[in-house]
Each structure stands twice: as structure tokens, then as C-alpha cells.
Amino acid sequence: MPDNWELYYWGPNVVGRAEFIRLIFEELGMKYKEINKGVPAVFTSGQLEGYPTRAPPMIKNGEFQLSQMPVICMYLGKKYGLYPDNEADEYHAMQVMATISDYITEGRLCFHGVNWQASYFTQQEETKPYIKHFTTNRIPNFLNHFETALSRNDGGKGYLFGTKLTYVDLALLHILRATESQFPEEWNALGNIPLLKAFKVRISERPNLAAYFKSDRCSPFEGNSMM
Numbered sequence: 001m002p003d004n005w006e007l008y009y010w011g012p013n014v015v016g017r018a019e020f021i022r023l024i025f026e027e028l029g030m031k032y033k034e035i036n037k038g039v040p041a042v043f044t045s046g047q048l049e050g051y052p053t054r055a056p057p058m059i060k061n062g063e064f065q066l067s068q069m070p071v072i073c074m075y076l077g078k079k080y081g082l083y084p085d086n087e088a089d090e091y092h093a094m095q096v097m098a099t100i101s102d103y104i105t106e107g108r109l110c111f112h113g114v115n116w117q118a119s120y121f122t123q124q125e126e127t128k129p130y131i132k133h134f135t136t137n138r139i140p141n142f143l144n145h146f147e148t149a150l151s152r153n154d155g156g157k158g159y160l161f162g163t164k165l166t167y168v169d170l171a172l173l174h175i176l177r178a179t180e181s182q183f184p185e186e187w188n189a190l191g192n193i194p195l196l197k198a199f200k201v202r203i204s205e206r207p208n209l210a211a212y213f214k215s216d217r218c219s220p221f222e223g224n225s226m227m
């Protein structure tokens, strides 16, 4: 039976954590159906059948459903060949994926420093120092680390691991696009991440991804949070 994936999120027009998963399906040229359950309460209340999911994104194929974005990416990467080919790279890829998850969590937190669940627009003034701290200290800290990780494979001219694209390259692409979009001044001022900047251009130009970015399936970043 062919795989028939559904992607559950806040909506097809919301970029967020679902985008990591969309990039995998798009790169693979796989069809997927977006299901908008509207509010996370649908997940926490246990209204969904099948294995419990606390918060979106979630993927579903037949009886099988899975949440936690980094785990979904690893699962799809392994299943469809976007995966490192040796054990050391396999676990280093998981390490980078976990660090990417830390980065977006910190990035989101700084826009919601007063109330994690309330809209940014209710805490715009109070969050200014948190955002400043993130852009001044944390963006360079994380991106310098990713620059170093990339440089360790083939001088940083190809992929993070080995000689082919993996799920973690796509995740790295997403956070670089998000960072440039949300913090253009800081992004442009970052002079010490040349490999990451070239990587972002190079991976974005892959035919399926380039077509996706031009399509109406790809929504713009909202501009009021990390992504």
C-alpha cells in the first residue's frame, strides 16, 4: 500500500515547526495532506484517536501517528533515505537536530518572555530585552556552532554529513531561512558564517525545494516570532 501522509498543524499557512516536515516531503517530491485541527486543545484533550500526541505538529499514515518535530524528521529521514550512512554520523545528526530544536525554542521564548502561550503582541514592550539578548548573544553562539559543524565535513562545501542530503540539512536550512527573515539586520551583519550563508543558497536551489519556495504551498514567515 502506498504511503499516504497527513500533516497535522495549526494550518497549512502557518510556517512554524511544521515547516521542517514540509521540507522533507517537498524534497522527496511526496504528496502530503495538511490537516488543520485549529487549536492544540484537540491534542491535549485526547480527542484524537491513536497514539497520544500532546502538541502539533503530528504526522499520520494509516494507524501510525507520531509527534515531536525532531523525532518526526529522524523517522521520515530514515524511512526515505535522507539519513546518514554510518553510526557516528547518525548520532551526530541527532545531536545537531537537538541543537536546532534548542535554538528555535530559545528564539520563540524571547518573543514570549512574559507569557509563553500569549500572543507576542500582548508583551511587545516587555520582551524587547529578551529579544536583544537573543540577537546579540544567542544567535551568534548557535550559528557559530553550526558553522563549525558544517566545516567538519568536506570543508563545509557540501552537506553536514557524508556526501548526500539528510533530514538535518533540511532542518538547518529552515532555521537559517527563519533567522534571515526575522532578523535581517543581524543576519547581514554576521560576517563569520560564510559556509552557512553559502549552504543556505545552495540547498535552497535544489529543484524540488526551489519549486516549493515559489509555490503557494509555501507561506511567508509571520514576522512576529522565531518562525
Ligand SMILES: N[C@@H](CCC(=O)N[C@@H](CS)C(=O)NCC(=O)O)C(=O)O
Pocket (backbone or CB within 6 Å): 016, 017, 018, 040, 055, 056, 057, 067, 068, 069, 070, 101
Ligand atoms: N517539542 C515539540 C514542541 C511542540 C510545540 O510547541 N508545538 C506548538 C506549535 S509549534 C504548540 O502548538 N504548542 C502547544 C502547547 O505546547 O501546548 C516539537 O518540537 O514538536
